[in-house]
Amino acid sequence: MVQKQGPTADPTATEPKKRRRVGFYHPDAGVDAKDCIKIYLVSSKEEVGASNNFCLDDVDLDRFFDEGKIYGYKGLKITIWVSSVSFHAFADIAFESTTDGGKGITDLKSTLQEIFGLTLVESEEEFLQSFSTQRNFIRSIVSNGEVVRLVVGKTAAGHLYSHLIPLVLLLIDGSSPIDVVDPSWELYA
Numbered sequence: 001m002v003q004k005q006g007p008t009a010d011p012t013a014t015e016p017k018k019r020r021r022v023g024f025y026h027p028d029a030g031v032d033a034k035d036c037i038k039i040y041l042v043s044s045k046e047e048v049g050a051s052n053n054f055c056l057d058d059v060d061l062d063r064f065f066d067e068g069k070i071y072g073y074k075g076l077k078i079t080i081w082v083s084s085v086s087f088h089a090f091a092d093i094a095f096e097s098t099t100d101g102g103k104g105i106t107d108l109k110s111t112l113q114e115i116f117g118l119t120l121v122e123s124e125e126e127f128l129q130s131f132s133t134q135r136n137f138i139r140s141i142v143s144n145g146e147v148v149r150l151v152v153g154k155t156a157a158g159h160l161y162s163h164l165i166p167l168v169l170l171l172i173d174g175s176s177p178i179d180v181v182d183p184s185w186e187l188y189a
Contacts, residue, residue: 027101027102027103028071028072028099028100028101028102028103029069029101030066030067030069030070030071030103031069031070031073031076032068032069032070033061033062033064033065033068033069033070034059034061034062034068036070036073036076036077036078037059037061037078037079037080038055038077038078038079038080039055039056039059039080039082040053040054040055040056040079040080040081040082041053041054041056041082041084042054042081042082042083042084043083043084043085044085044131045128045131048081048090048124048127048128056082061115064111064114064115065106065111066103066106070106070108071101071103071104071105071106072098072099072100072101072103072104072105072106073095073097073098073105073106074095074096074097074098074099075094075095075096075097076093076094076095077093077094077095078091078092078093078094078108078112079091079092079094080092080112080116081127082119082166082167083127083130083131085130085131086130086131087119087164087166087167088119088120088121088127088130089116089119089120089121089127089166090120090121090123090124090126090127091108091112091116091120092124093108115166116166117165117166119166
């Protein structure tokens with residue numbers, strides 16, 4: 001004969017059943033690079049941080065980011081300052097939080113390094129110093145507005161080219177870098 005069991009003395013049996021909460025997955029749609037990156041040209045220390053500087057608006061950033069989008073950041077704002085004196089660049093990156101929404105988190109440092117190469121400096125102090133330490137950068141290579149033939153394989157021309165190429169890649173559609181050790185390329189400044 002089967003008997004009905006009464007209430008048990010088990011304390012867990014008296015607690016109400018806990019329901020599992022189900023979260024809904026929201027894939028990261030990403031943010032367009034052009035919507036969160038502003039690039040400013042500045043010619044002095046005093047212009048860094050000011051909002052009334054010359055902004056490069058029509059910059060094609062799509063080819064540097066996956067599908068032209070940056071993934072994994074909430075409230076992302078990137079301000080890039082480019083010195084018109086030394087062509088060095090500094091990126092001020094601000095965001096609220098990061099989260100992997102399925103597409104990973106874009107490695108901003110390596111992507112910006114890919115865009116700006118050797119001209120991207122790590123700190124704002126180093127960038128500000130470049131205004132005084134590199135103030136004669138172009139003048140020392142090109143003097144008095146004369147056309148000077150510089151063989152790209154030479155140190156001075158290669159150094160100038162490495163500073164100019166990030167702006168060329170950003171501002172000229174379809175541009176591509178050249179091999180600086182290729183003797184068939186010449187740079188006229």
